[in-house]
Amino acid sequence: MLKRELIRFFGSLTRWFSFKHRSLLRTLLLILALSVVTSFYFVYYVMQPPRLSQKAQPPVPHIRCLSDPDLVNPELQAPGKHKSSERLQLAHRALLVVEAPNSRNGRKLKHFLNSLRIEVKVVSKSKTIPSLSNKKSARYAVIVFENYNSYLKLDSWNRQLIDKYCRDYHVGIVGFIRPPREDGTHVSHIDGYHLTLQYRLELEDMKLNFDSYVWRVLKPGEVWKGFLPGKWSVFHSNHSTYQNLAYSRLSSRYLEFGVSEDSHLKGFKFVTAVMDKGEIDGIPKILFGYDLNFWLHTVMMMDTLSYLSFGKLELSLDRYIQVDVDDIFVGKEGIRMTVDDVEALVSTQDRLQKDVDGFLFNLGYSGGFYLSGNDEEDEGDKKLLDYRNKFRWFSHMWKHEQPHKFSVEYVENSMRLNKAFAEEHKILVYGQYTVAPHHSGVYPVHEPMYKLWKEVWGVKTTSTEEYPKLMPAWQRRGFIHSGVMVLPRQTCGLFTSTIFTSDYQGGLQGLDVAIQGGETFQTILTNPISIFMTHLSNYGNDRLALYMLESLVSFLKCWTNFKLLSLPPVELGFKYFEMFPQEKEPIWTNPCDYYRHKELWPVNKTCDRLPNFIIVGPQKTGTTALYSFLNRHSSVKSNKPSPKSFEEIQFFNTNNYYLGLDWYMDFFPQRSKPNETLLFEKSANYFDSEVVPKRVAALVPRAKIVIILMNPIKRAHSWYYHMRYHKDPTALNTSFHDVITANEYAPAKVKRLQMRCLSPGLYAQHLVRWLDYFPAKQIHIIHSDELKNDPVSVMESLQKFLHVEPLINYARYLRYDPGKGFYCVVQDSGQMECLGKSKGHRYPPMDKATERYLRRYYKKNNTNLSKLLSSFNTEVPEWLRQDLKEIPAGKS
């Protein structure tokens, strides 16, 4: 606009001069006008003074607790203790009944429960209620209804089932009230429950019943000021079973729209959440008049879960906070810290230490950028060093390089230069903690970096936002690799570029929303340990990190009973894995399946050296023969042999898994023709391993799975003789019959041998686990007898399943060897290559009594297998048909 005005002005001025007499005065006037305009333009567009004025006034934290004046002594409000001394058998799991499989509130509830690390079983209201108990224990510690009405309207069979379960196991119900669809309904009564519901109210402000023993995380003396989102349902009852939990008042905005202003409506008269103690039907319930999209409801929900589950579904009240200030010395000139900023950092740290036990800022430095700002900022750098002993320092790379982009030598040099910088400037570095620039090398794991971390610094802990993925943030987890504890990290909404309030989405108000119940608050709420990553630039300029931290701590103190603490990173790491031991084990994912991981994957590595299909076993079914047949195909390539386990890598089922992805990929050849060569491996123990399907699905979700099934009785027999062939002392000293019939008093070695002998043959049980992670169409089942007797047909259908090209006729490559008694591979030279002596050897037949015993043993599983096989593109094999015919059902 302004530019256009200026151009027009200059245009008319020039025209005026060309048509009128020129005189000296006019020339002078023109020069004057020009200089005024030019200086205005310069000041307006070039200097941009508004940013400077922003920098002069960083925002000041302003949160003050608004305690309810009715609360006589806030100090007396101790958090509720919900843990029960009774021996209640409740699982750490919740049942969530949703309106529809993908309903928005249902998803929100599931994610919230998952963020608290509660396992959730989701069922749609129209589906049958799953089995609720497991003999003496309850499978679900609470039942949550996305819409409480669905509970009230359950058909009598399911309603009785749920009510009986809740009463028998002391399980409570959580329900969210949704107004009925018919628009006209504003009030309804729940028959038999002495409860009236009023719908669609606009409300403002909220306070909690500070006499309720439901509150544990929530400190109930606070008052929330402001309009509540959406339309609410409220509860009315005089029955003693109900305890009001939260109150609100009618929105003043609502009153403006013509409803007469009645003074009592302005009081906190509207009950927005109630507890039903169960006096009427013996089932405790907590009902909410609005969904989880109001921040206070997330905290109330957390306390509800804890209360109704007798403390089973609760997290500790301790909240550990670690704040890393990353990129010390790295920032660009003009946005770095000055002396005043450093002073502010120190004084804020002093204040935070009063509320957060043991708090220290962790400063991550890159010495290569020391004194690289303007004069004022260089003084800031020096000031940081003056205060060096006030902080905990950790190392980055010398020039903030991303390790995965450089050679090992270069990375080592960079680490050592940074170490020398610390020595030169007498910085006592906490070498056991480090952070990699831009997460490089942490996840996906870059092995050389882990190695150098240990060699140069003795690193034991780090943190990242990338495991297993950046988003969703609530799913981030920790893992341990190569002795380094990798902890999940949060962004707290401030990035390198968030330096002025105007840079934050929604400005200061937006930041306040995140702190006061929003994203930043939720991080602390759901994570007992939070590591916040901030940057140097967030501490200069508008000092947004200081504002955020002080405000957050004040808000947490007003509203929660959390005990805020801080620990040195290694101790924090130990604490984390003590709380969440199940996370110690990593789950490797394919670095090329997620664009952020791909960017962190060294360019000289590919994700191509991973199998397209895996023969998973079980043992003794002919897996080695199949492996050798496949290798005869020019477009199919297997792994190179392992020095320890020969043709089997045994990666997914053993400690080899912890050696990482590089170790696994090294077994596979580079593909000569990228899309034409199929890579595969076979490890016959994968089939029956508990952890394998999950691990395979995480790394190669599109891989095809090949399974060979044979009569489990014969498999067990063959396996026993395999162990004898390999001189297993227990097998040599115990007969097959004694192994399989060993009872609980048998020696541990025999019982272990028995388990390994019989368990893989429980095919249905293992197949179900594979089906949890892979669709049936990705799994190919081969029958062992067919592989033995008609391998040519087996290979034809397998090639089709794998889409191998060219489709070859195996009749040319396989020939029966009467001496060996099996098919062998025909080499190009025409020579036959059979499997070694350990495969297809001779052993005595099984006696009838043993066979009968095993038939009974496998009966139930075989029945299940025959049903399961219908999901696959395969026939029921002859042995299974016979087996099911011979032993009448129920005799197992």
Ligand SMILES: Nc1ncnc2c1ncn2[C@@H]1O[C@H](COP(=O)(O)OS(=O)(=O)O)[C@@H](OP(=O)(O)O)[C@H]1O
């Ligand atoms: N073509 C061919 N050559 C040799 N052996 C064959 C062949 N086809 C199937 N079989 C049967 O494979 C059994 C060994 O199975 P695995 O290779 O899966 O055993 S292992 O788990 O890898 O040890 C082996 O079991 P045993 O006879 O008990 O040794 C064989 O019966």
